[in-house]
Amino acid sequence: xxxxxxxxxxxxxxxxxxxxxxxxxxxxxxxxxxxxxxxxxxxxxxxxxxxxxxxxxxxxxxxxxxxxxxxxxxxxxxxxxxxxxxxxxxxxxxxxxxxxxxxxxxxxxxxxxxxxxxxxxxxxxxxxxxxxxxxxxxxxxxxxxxxxxxxxxxxxxxxxxxxxxxxxxxxxxxxxxxxxxxxxxxxxxxxxxxxxxxxxxxxxxxxxxxxxxxxxxxxxxxxx
Amino acid sequence: xxxxxxxxxxxxxxxxxxxxxxxxxxxxxxx
Numbered sequence: 001x002x003x004x005x006x007x008x009x010x011x012x013x014x015x016x017x018x019x020x021x022x023x024x025x026x027x028x029x030x031x032x033x034x035x036x037x038x039x040x041x042x043x044x045x046x047x048x049x050x051x052x053x054x055x056x057x058x059x060x061x062x063x064x065x066x067x068x069x070x071x072x073x074x075x076x077x078x079x080x081x082x083x084x085x086x087x088x089x090x091x092x093x094x095x096x097x098x099x100x101x102x103x104x105x106x107x108x109x110x111x112x113x114x115x116x117x118x119x120x121x122x123x124x125x126x127x128x129x130x131x132x133x134x135x136x137x138x139x140x141x142x143x144x145x146x147x148x149x150x151x152x153x154x155x156x157x158x159x160x161x162x163x164x165x166x167x168x169x170x171x172x173x174x175x176x177x178x179x180x181x182x183x184x185x186x187x188x189x190x191x192x193x194x195x196x197x198x199x200x201x202x203x204x205x206x207x208x209x210x211x212x213x214x215x216x217x218x219x220x221x222x223x224x
Numbered sequence: 225x226x227x228x229x230x231x232x233x234x235x236x237x238x239x240x241x242x243x244x245x246x247x248x249x250x251x252x253x254x255x
Contacts, residue, residue, distance in 0.1 A: 004227060004230075007227055008227070008230070008231050011231040011234075011235065012231070015231075015234070015235070015238070052249050052252075053249070053253070054249060054250050054253040056249075057246040057249045057250050058250075060242070060246060061243075061246050064242070064243075138239055138243070141243050142243065144247075145243055145246045145247050145250060148247065148250040148251065148254075149246060149247075149249065149250035149253075151250075151254075152250050152251075152253035152254050153253075155254075156253065
């Protein structure tokens with residue numbers, strides 16, 4: 001058990017703070033929601049009622065989609081785009097999908113390579129993009145959930161104001177949907193760009209995401 | 225092998241469960 005915890009500490013740590021934050025979000029969001037209900041002379045809801053509401057679902061899913069979009073874009077953009085001096089970038093002469101030898105696929109696979117890296121054909125092609133496919137699928141599903149939950153929440157508040165509900169298609173072009181999406185995207189894109197650029201001149205000793213402290217500022221594609 | 229498989233499965237399960245629950249909740253609230 002002790003060895004399992006040590007060897008999985010990164011995913012265990014983030015899994016635990018994810019759960020704790022989600023619980024915290026549900027409690028703070030519940031109080032915030034009930035304060036609004038009271039101000040509008042409506043009945044407060046229970047915590048269980050709040051976490052099964054479309055309001056909670058849209059708030060969670062809009063953040064999920066932006067995170068998975070960020071990592072999906074980062075993963076695929078770093079195949080083709082470079083940042084000289086950044087440990088987040090590949091070396092400058094390595095743009096693109098690289099050779100089979102570099103990637104250890106097909107004839108260049110090792111004895112302990114995954115079997116789908118060895119076979120060639122569609123299996124190797126699929127496996128070669130499997131991380132981007134899964135991250136991109138989670139992004140699209142989260143964004144779909146955001147659109148449905150946001151639609152339901154938006155229509156609930158319209159009905160309270162005695163306005164007609166919108167169709168799902170109309171909600172997709174509504175400012176509420178795009179304001180929620182873009183407010184999350186802008187911060188993700190800034191943070192990703194900042195990480196790529198600030199890591200040129202700045203260091204975190206011991207981190208896999210930083211250059212070694214003594215590495216020259218011009219060095220590209222070297223992680224500690 | 226089992227050590228690296230465990231957290232992979234835990235995370236995929238956590239994400240799938242979250243998406244499924246949120247979609248169920250959202251669909252239930254449609255007018």
